[in-house]
Amino acid sequence: MTEQNQNALNADYDAKMTRKYEGKIKGGNLEIINDQFDGGDPEVTNMRFLEKFDIQTLTLFISNDLSVKFKSSTLKELTIFNEREYDQDEKQKQRLNMQVDDLELENLEVMDLHNSVENDQLYNLAKFKKLHSLDVSDNNVDLTHIHMVISLTKLTMVSCGLKNIDLISSLVNLKELDISFNRDFDLSPLYKLKSLTKLSMNICYLKNIGQIVQLTNLDVLEVSYNQLKNINSIYLLVNLKELNISQNKQIDITPLKDLVGLVKLVLGCCNTQHLSALKPLINLQDLDISCNPNIIITELQYLKNLTHLNLEFCNLVSVYVLRPLVNLEELDISDNKILYLDTHLNEMKNLKELHVQGNIISDFTSLEKHPNYNNIDEDGWGCFNISDQKDPSEQQLFKANKFRNIERPNIQLKEIQIPHKTLQTTFSNFKQEINAVISNARQSQIQFTANVVRLFQQLNQFGFE
Structure with missing residues (x-):
């Protein structure tokens, strides 16, 4: 092909794509779906046409390799979703062959390349002088030069095969760091952050938190699904407001008594029985102690500032002891052995959401006097919509419940209390959104996402496309 012909093809492609998208920019935001990249010739499948738009946020859903070389002085946020099919043999998606270093985005602040780029060394990250948030999770990338991006305040590197944390220890401006799903790396450089x-x-x-407790400015710590037992030194984290230590099955929670500033605590699946260590935590507002079948909940009556409480799968027969918790706005007592609901729940005037699925309750008349008995939250199954008298829409089911209790390990399709017809419609209508959830799995979503993938495989076996 002659240079003249190539230039003509490029010009035609740019004009075509400009016409297609100039009316789709809303509030400076533009979304481009993978199958809309159709230049008729692989050599002209590029993004130069974007240079004609003043956009602040760009989201790309792509499955084909393409040139992402373009310039923009207005773009501040770039997100690239890998839309390639999940490879069952490789247990991952084939990543995209893109040269991100070709981007000329002088004012870029946020870049999300989660599960997108393959063997990209990202040499020139330092040229993004205003970049403060970077996500390179699930990528095979060489981050040798990441220390040069001193503007970063948020870095996400989930499942990157991280071996040397020294590479990021010089990023002294970092405020948020997610290095979940990595193992066998030296934690000692953490103290520099x-x-x-x-x-x-x-x-x-993780087997201990020795290096972590040196980070005394932490107000949020998430260390779920590890092998922690002794956390005696956690009292050093004097500024801690939120803590997730769920799925540490041999952990001793006694040292938690010193964390009097905690506002949110997640203790799910920790084989916890006694909660006396929580009694001093009077500032707690959000508590999750689900999936602890031997738990004794008597001490919870002292946590009177609680607004959200999760007691799923705790083998409970009554929640009468919770009657002093009048500030509760959401209570989840699903999948227990509760036969009836105590009338004391009527005294919880602030209660907006009550979840009781999976119990053996046949009579809800004890709650008829509650002011929110007939209210349904606009986002889905709300307070006291606890019987099957009202059938929520497919959108409500997905948006609010994400197939309720799907986060429980090894849950089967037959255990989800949704008719197959409704499930089929939901799956069809929200396939793209579901894919986005899977692609963007993070910490607490990991179990949920693994189950989503498996359940959707079961759905396909039922003929749901």
């Missing part, structure tokens, strides 16, 4: 306020290290095979 004194500005960190949020650290996520879920599924990192």
Whole structure:
């Protein structure tokens, strides 16, 4: 092909794509779906046409390799979703062959390349001088030069095969770091990141928190799905407001008594029985102690500032002891052994959401005097919509419940209390959104996402496309 012909093809393609998208920019935001990249010739499948638009946010859903080389002085947020099919043999998606270094985005602040790029060394990240948030999770990338991006305040590197944390220890401005789903790396350089306020290290095979407690500015710590037993030194984290230590099955929670500033605590699946360590935590507002079948909940009556409480799968027969918790707005007592609901729940005037699915309750008349008895939350199954008298829409089911209790390990399709017809419609209508959920799995979503993938495989076996 002659240079003249190539230029003509490029010009035609640019004109075509400009016409297609100039009317689709809303509030400076533009979304481009993968199958809309159709230049008729692989050599002209590019993004130069974007240079004609003043956009602040760009989201790409793509499955084909393409040139992402273009310039923009207005773009601030770039997200690339990998829309390639999940490879069952490789247990992952084939990543995209893109040269992100070709981008000329002088004012870019946020870049999300989660599960997108393959063997990209990202040499020139430092040229994004205003970049403060970067996500390179689930990628095979060489981050040798990441220390040069000193503007970063948020870095997400989930499942990157991270071996040397020294590469990021010089990013002294980092405030949020997620290195979940990595293992066998030296934690000692962590102490250099004194500005960190949020650290996520879920599924990192941690056996202690020795290096973590040196980060005394932390207000959020997530260390679920590890092998923690002794957390005696956690009292050093004097600024901690949120803590997730779920799925540490041999952990001793006694040291939690010193974390009097905690506002949110997740203790799900920790084989916890006694909760006396929580009694001093009077500032707690959000507590999740689900999936602890031997738990004794008597001490919860002292946590009077609680607004959200999750007691799923705790083998409970009554929740009468909770009657002093009048500030509760959401209570989840699903999948227990409760036969009836105590009238004391009527005294919880602030209660907006009550979840009781999976119990053996046949009579709800004890709650008829509650002011919210007939209310249904606009986002889905709300307070006291606890019987099957009202059939929520497919959109409500997906948006609010995401197939309720799907986060429980090894749940089967038959256990989801949704008619197959409704399930089929939901799956069809929200396939793209579901794919986005799977693609963007993070810490607490990991179990949920694994189950989603497996359940959708079961759906396909039923002929749901």
